[in-house]
Amino acid sequence: MLNVGNISFSYQDELILKEITFTLEEAKHLAIMGESGSGKSTLLKAIYGLLELDEGNIHWKNNEVLGPSYNLVPGEKYMKYVAQDFDLMPFTSVSENIAEYLSAFEMETHQARIDELLSVIEMEDYADIKVKNLSGGQQQRVALARALAQEPEVLLLDEPFSSIDQFKKNELRYRLFPYLKEKGITVINASHDPNDVLPFADETIVLKNGAVLAHEPTLELYQKPKKKYTASLFDIVNQIPVSLLKEYGTGDNVILVYPHEFEISKASGFEVYVVNNHFKGSHYLIEGLSNNGLSVFFTNRHALKVSSQVFLNVSLQLVNKRLQN
Numbered sequence: 389m390l391n392v393g394n395i396s397f398s399y400q401d402e403l404i405l406k407e408i409t410f411t412l413e414e415a416k417h418l419a420i421m422g423e424s425g426s427g428k429s430t431l432l433k434a435i436y437g438l439l440e441l442d443e444g445n446i447h448w449k450n451n452e453v454l455g456p457s458y459n460l461v462p463g464e465k466y467m468k469y470v471a472q473d474f475d476l477m478p479f480t481s482v483s484e485n486i487a488e489y490l491s492a493f494e495m496e497t498h499q500a501r502i503d504e505l506l507s508v509i510e511m512e513d514y515a516d517i518k519v520k521n522l523s524g525g526q527q528q529r530v531a532l533a534r535a536l537a538q539e540p541e542v543l544l545l546d547e548p549f550s551s552i553d554q555f556k557k558n559e560l561r562y563r564l565f566p567y568l569k570e571k572g573i574t575v576i577n578a579s580h581d582p583n584d585v586l587p588f589a590d591e592t593i594v595l596k597n598g599a600v601l602a603h604e605p606t607l608e609l610y611q612k613p614k615k616k617y618t619a620s621l622f623d624i625v626n627q628i629p630v631s632l633l634k635e636y637g638t639g640d641n642v643i644l645v646y647p648h649e650f651e652i653s654k655a656s657g658f659e660v661y662v663v664n665n666h667f668k669g670s671h672y673l674i675e676g677l678s679n680n681g682l683s684v685f686f687t688n689r690h691a692l693k694v695s696s697q698v699f700l701n702v703s704l705q706l707v708n709k710r711l712q713n
């Protein structure tokens with residue numbers, strides 16, 4: 389169990405992390421989401437033991453994570469932190485970069501381990517290429533393999549796919565995260581990207597201005613976001629007054645609705661005029677405007693005629709679920 393107990397941290401006089409407390413079971417995958425500057429990287433660095441905390445403490449399996457004033461080389465051995473700068477050996481090959489961290493006791497299995505890790509990062513064909521000749525995204529993948537070579541119990545990932553193109557990113561996610569699960573590695577992944585989070589993270593922490601706004605199972609957080617800030621990390625989100633969804637009553641309540649949650653009708657519901665269609669591949673994201681000037685985003689498989697009138701509906705079940713928040 390990872391136990392983060394009421395930690396606060398400042399850079400100079402500016403308080404960056406504010407009384408953060410949470411626990412994480414072994415082998416779980418935790419995502420940390422939040423807008424730019426909310427403190428995601430700083431929290432990962434604190435957990436890894438790179439920062440001198442103002443207050444609070446961090447324990448992994450009852451061992452305290454000690455800060456830089458205790459450890460000559462900061463960072464705990466059982467954890468690995470894959471940062472946004474890759475810290476590789478540029479003049480040696482991909483294989484050598486990975487092999488550097490394999491234990492001397494497993495000499496016979498070295499090649500098999502290197503092959504396994506090259507396959508996780510999908511770089512079998514680059515084994516003998518010098519790292520300095522790789523692209524930024526390829527270097528980021530080698531940094532991941534180097535971290536995994538050290539068999540960490542806890543892997544801290546800071547935007548692990550930030551330099552990797554969309555095409556490779558998708559393949560890599562579906563290879564890496566299940567691999568980490570299979571190996572029982574505890575993962576904390578700081579990411580802006582819901583595609584890194586929704587399919588893989590057992591639980592998610594939302595940070596805002598250095599404080600924890602929410603910590604819940606990922607599915608629950610997505611389905612019942614309490615704040616617009618949280619829902620906006622996953623998708624575009626509309627704030628719809630319940631009074632506009634006529635059948636469901638009046639009052640000042642506002643509910644959060646993701647674009648795909650609207651059902652379109654030609655006859656009844658909440659009336660909007662189509663302003664714009666945005667092609668998204670599998671569907672269109674359509675911008676509409678209500679009579680009272682509310683801008684609404686909804687989805688449809690096809691584009692709709694600009695200025696045409698449509699009616700939007702939301703299921704009663706969804707209204708009730710969101711009203712409970």
Ligand SMILES: Nc1ncnc2c1ncn2[C@@H]1O[C@H](COP(=O)(O)OP(=O)(O)OP(=O)(O)O)[C@@H](O)[C@H]1O
Pocket residue numbers: 399400404422423424425426427428429430431
């Ligand atoms: N070395 C530093 N010295 C002073 N302030 C810093 C330092 N590093 C980060 N900060 C500040 O701490 C705050 C949190 O930064 P952090 O990098 O943790 O945010 P983040 O959520 O990871 O952002 P991003 O998503 O853009 O990477 C920001 O206001 C940032 O300016």
